[in-house]
Amino acid sequence: MKIEIYSPTIRRKEMDAVLTAMVEDKIGPGDRSRLLIQTAKEQLSFDYALALRSPAVALHLALKTFVKPGQAVILSALSPRYYLQVLQDLQLFPLYCDVSYDFPCMSRDLIENSIGKKPEGLEIGAIVLHHTLGFVPDSASITELGIPVIEDISHSYGFWIKVKKDKEEQSAVTEGNHSKKNDDSSGSPFPITNSLYYILGLEERDMLTSGGGALLFAMNRKDALALRNYAGIANEYCLPDINAALAVVQFKEIQRNIERRRDIAEIFIKAVLSLAARTRHKRFISINDNEYCNYSFSLVLETGLKEVIAYAKKKEIEIENAFENTIAGASLCPDCPVSSSLVLRTVNFPLYPRLKSADVERISRLIMTLP
DSSP: OOBOSOOOOOOHHHHHHHHHHHHTTOOSSSHHHHHHHHHHHHHHOOSEEEEESOHHHHHHHHHHTTOOTTOEEEEETTSBTHHHHHHHHTTOEEEEEOOOSSOSSOOHHHHHHHHHTSOTTOOEEEEEEEOGGGOOOOHHHHHTTSSOEEEEOTTTTTTTOOOOSSGGGGGGOOSSOTTSOOSTTTOOOOOOOSOSEEEEEOSTTSSSOSSSOEEEEESSHHHHHHHHTTTTOOGGGBOOHHHHHHHHHHHHTHHHHHHHHHHHHHHHHHHHHHHTTTOOOBOOOOSSSSOOOOOOEEEEOSSOSHHHHHHHHHTTBOOEETTTTBTGGGTOOTTOHHHHHHHHHEEEEOOOTTOOHHHHHHHHHHHHTOO
């Protein structure tokens, strides 16, 4: 049987929550959306949040609060392609930033390099820092540049959660209770940087899903003031309760899902170590001490994609171009050579909690025998 590249982690709890919302005719924005915000606040400790219909709406509102038409916004070339439509709608200009071969996110040095190349007279209004493939950039150093930062944590949600090594301790995991001492048994609270706003996408392929939607939040009262102006935004921009019901359960199940992702990734990493004896395919490297959430399992190939994708297809395992739906994947930033190269050489393998043990073993064997 074919192993699909992706499958959302929807279990009985999520199904029951959505069914209950349907039976109670609670479909449009309402009580469950407010419950979602409260549930998220318990884990993230933000000051204020909006539950919105899409990450695009979230990015639009975030930029609209402080960036003026005609200004530039710094984007990684490996950011989602929809970013460009949002900028176009707001009459903003993209200023593209490249990445390195070892790490798929922007760094302070590369951002400074992009700033140095900007057209004379063009003002920079913001940096949108996407956590590409779940990797976490050094946002602390980037905010020191003095440019307002919006962080997109859609792929990296849970990177601060310390995964249990001892299975017997799982029942003691605290889901975001920040009133307890920060130690290995309670998990770490969401790390606060000086970023202005955060976007947590809830789309199908994000770490958490509501079937579509996003949370836009600010960590402190000062930054939240502008978001509160959108409290009365029309329902057509707000997350429906039927989606919120699913997302509430996703928040509560995050520890379990991250543990499963870690267990699968450890098997794949062993396969890569075996593979390294024959090829130069390699993995991205984290640049800090954050726990990688294992959003994906990617390899930067020694050669192009076609041969490897065809080989996987013969094994009935679907793999994909990791950056196909990015700005660089649409060939829109030729001045970012590293990103353009990674688009042609980086593949994602299936990695999601619903993978069966036999499927994990099949994927592991595939990795070990890649051409």
